[in-house]
Amino acid sequence: MSIHPSAIGFDLDCVVVDTMEAFIRLAREDYQLEVLPEEITEFQVEECLTIDQGIIDAIFKRLLDDPLASKMQPMPGAVSVLREMATIAPLTFVTARPDSAAISAWLNRTLGADACAASTLVAMGDHDGKGKHIKELGLSHFVDDRFETCERLHCDGIHALVFEQPWNKGRHNLPSVASWQEIAELLTTVDGCQLSVTS
Ligand SMILES: [Mg+2]
Known part of the structure; x- marks a missing residue:
């Protein structure tokens, strides 16, 4: 090819964009939740993580609304x-x-x-x-x-x-x-x- x-x-x-790095970082910094990269085995993270849906939605909203402020890499x-x-x-x-x-x-x-x-x-x-x-x-x-x-x-x-x-x-x-x-x-x-x- x-x-x-x-x-x-x-x-x-x-x-x-390393979206999952930012997701894991915001979960740890702002919600004191530890997520390991290997735990994210589904595209829809709520299908593989036991994190409250409201928190997941809030983090992804920030990643969508302001990638620069979220320091996405x-x-x-x-x-x-x-x-x-x-x-x-x-x-x-x-x-x-x-x-x-x-x-x-x-x-x-x-x-x-x-x-x-x-x-x-x-x-x-x-x-x-x-x-x-x-x-x-x-x-x-x-x-x-x-x-x-x-x-x-x-x-x-x-x-x-x-x-x-x-x-x-x-x-x-x-x-x-x-x-x-x-x-x-x-x-x-x-x-x-x-x-x-x-x-
Ligand atoms: Mg994609």
């Missing part, structure tokens, strides 16, 4: 790979988040205004239906951590890559990537050269 940077798009939470390696990609083609993100302004500000701060200047960000407000947008954007490949989303995209004729997380491991038969280093290794420039990414 070799993908040109202009042909691939990305989900944000748990692919570009990028996934390891994401910034260098995306910045390198942005020198070749505009970046594209399609998220289930309902509002683009807050996460757009996070992207600008985290990736840099130069890397985001020509980028496209679609905030759908829904987990389903990404395929329509991805096709309209002319992308052939998409990376997402929700395997149900990837299976739908696969049915829509899009090459879906599952970003490996505890809640998708062993639950699908699609190609997966375990890190941004692995994503970088799939990317080539238009003349077939490997992208050079410095970490």
Whole structure:
């Protein structure tokens, strides 16, 4: 598999943004609740954690409303790979988040205004239906951590890559990537050269 940077798009939470690190940190700091990363085995965390639903909702609301104030971190390696990609083609993100302004500000701060200047960000407000947008954007490949989303995209004729997380491991038969280093290794420039990414 070799993908040109202009042909691939990305989900944000748990692919570009380390959403679960922020969830675990806010649970500990503000609610004195200890959650281990390996305990999050379901995409819907209430299905695997014994935390009050009101607390879960309150934490996720903060992560949606203000990623910068919540000090959300990028996934390891994401910034260098995306910045390198942005020198070749505009970046594209399609998220289930309902509002683009807050996460757009996070992207600008985290990736840099130069890397985001020509980028496209679609905030759908829904987990389903990404395929329509991805096709309209002319992308052939998409990376997402929700395997149900990837299976739908696969049915829509899009090459879906599952970003490996505890809640998708062993639950699908699609190609997966375990890190941004692995994503970088799939990317080539238009003349077939490997992208050079410095970490
Ligand atoms: Mg996600």
